[in-house]
Amino acid sequence: MTHDALITAALHPYGLSGAPFTVLRTLGNVVARVDTPDGPRGLRVCRSSVTRERLHEEFRVLAAARAAGLDVPEPLPDVTGDPLPRAQGRDVALFRWVPGEGAGAHMSEAVAAQLGTLSAHLHAALRALGQPHPWYGPTHDAAWLSGPASWWATRADRDLGAHACARMAPAIAACAQHLAHHAAEMQVIHADLHFGNALVRADGTVAAIDFDMCAVGLPAFDLAVTEGEFEDFDHPDALKAAFRGAYAAASGAPYPQGVALMRVAASVAFLEWVFTSANDEVRTQKLRWVPRLIDRVAARAPGARQGGPTGSAGPRP
Numbered sequence: 020m021t022h023d024a025l026i027t028a029a030l031h032p033y034g035l036s037g038a039p040f041t042v043l044r045t046l047g048n049v050v051a052r053v054d055t056p057d058g059p060r061g062l063r064v065c066r067s068s069v070t071r072e073r074l075h076e077e078f079r080v081l082a083a084a085r086a087a088g089l090d091v092p093e094p095l096p097d098v099t100g101d102p103l104p105r106a107q108g109r110d111v112a113l114f115r116w117v118p119g120e121g122a123g124a125h126m127s128e129a130v131a132a133q134l135g136t137l138s139a140h141l142h143a144a145l146r147a148l149g150q151p152h153p154w155y156g157p158t159h160d161a162a163w164l165s166g167p168a169s170w171w172a173t174r175a176d177r178d179l180g181a182h183a184c185a186r187m188a189p190a191i192a193a194c195a196q197h198l199a200h201h202a203a204e205m206q207v208i209h210a211d212l213h214f215g216n217a218l219v220r221a222d223g224t225v226a227a228i229d230f231d232m233c234a235v236g237l238p239a240f241d242l243a244v245t246e247g248e249f250e251d252f253d254h255p256d257a258l259k260a261a262f263r264g265a266y267a268a269a270s271g272a273p274y275p276q277g278v279a280l281m282r283v284a285a286s287v288a289f290l291e292w293v294f295t296s297a298n299d300e301v302r303t304q305k306l307r308w309v310p311r312l313i314d315r316v317a318a319r320a321p322g323a324r325q326g327g328p329t330g331s332a333g334p335r336p
Contacts, residue, residue: 020107026051029064029111032097032104046301048231052116059116061092063231064109068297073155074103074110080145080207080233087144089137090226092117117226119218126214126252128261133225134217134245135265141227142238143270145207150235159236159284160205161198165191170291178294183313189320194283201237201277210234210288212241214248236284242266242274243281283319286312 020028022042026049030036035055040062044050049064065074084091092114097104104111122130157163165171171191176184209216211232218226234240249258263274290312293305317323 022049025049025064025107025109026053026062029062029104029106029109032099032101032106032111033095033113034098035060046304047296047298053113059118060095061114061116061228063112063114064106065112066297067109069110069231070155071103071110072153074112076151076155077230077233078102080148080230083148083207084141084144084227084230087140089140089144090117090220090224091230092228117218117228119220119226121214122217122219122225123214123248123251125219126249126258128257129223130219130225131249131258131261132265133219133223135262135267136269137217137225137227138212138238138241138245138262139266139269141209142206142241145209148207150205151207154235157210157232157234157236157288158205159198159208159210159234159240159288160202161195164198164284164287165195170295171287174294175290179290179309179313186317187313187320190280190283190316190318190323191287193319193321194280197277197280198237198284204237205235206238208234208236208238208241210236210240210244212244214245217245237275237277237281239275239278239281240284242278243285246278247282247285279319283316286316 022045026040026042027036030038030040030053035053038053038055040051040053042049042051047066048069051062053060053062078094081091081094085093094102095113095115096102097113102112122134163169167173175187179187209227209230209232211229212227216227216229218228220226245262246259249255249262252258267274289305290309293302293309296302
């Protein structure tokens with residue numbers, strides 16, 4: 020079935036058959052913008068491996084963010100009141116559209132500061148959820164990073180090669196030690212807060228979207244993803260300073276330590292996604308990032324000279 024046919028089938032439970040739409044993304048989930056009489060909506064046809072428990076978990080995360088006054092997507096029910104109808108054997112979710120452009124298109128120190136404030140408020144809102152149990156989504160802890168069942172322990176040597184793994188191993192070990200030491204500080208995080216998921220609205224304020232990769236992890240993981248994005252601009256140090264200052268001011272606490280090490284974890288999350296995805300299109304589009312991330316992880320080893328390639332270290336560079 021084509022993506023257009025899939026979206027068409029998914030619109031039926033909402034009484035939106037025939038509504039015009041634009042397919043936005045097909046890597047894993049199929050995502051479209053739908054233009055309705057009540058305004059634009061975001062439609063997600065979930066990949067078959069996503070469980071309903073995981074989707075309800077994501078909805079609870081969104082509800083916590085909205086309760087704190089943050090502008091994030093809001094799930095909308097179908098005509099029967101079901102928040103998760105099915106189409107062609109796949110779960111479907113419709114969301115209130117959050118307008119705006121990716122933050123990278125409007126980057127300035129002022130926008131960087133707003134992103135810092137947004138991140139602090141989001142972390143505060145999600146901290147109220149604690150470390151939920153059970154949790155059906157990712158958990159970015161030491162066991163996930165390098166434990167016996169991890170991608171790093173079971174597949175990285177085959178996927179990346181022995182030489183690359185040897186270069187990365189010291190940084191992986193240091194990051195795993197940091198994660199283990201700070202395990203009590205884990206909470207629900209966005210886990211994919213790159214500039215495609217941080218929007219600047221027409222009034223200059225910012226919003227966050229795409230919570231489908233939300234995870235339990237350290238808030239520094241989110242900060243590492245966002246900080247990696249600043250390196251694509253001419254004055255990354257000034258942007259980072261504005262981001263960090265605003266985050267600390269909004270959170271009422273010093274900027275978290277260990278963000279540099281969390282760049283390792285964020286890079287591994289991306290590498291794991293690329294090499295374990297069931298969608299061949301993911302590898303086709305994203306493999307070009309792999310050498311840069313190998314270099315980036317190796318540069319984070321204790322005693323290594325910092326620097327190297329620029330670019331995002333987040334799950335979706």
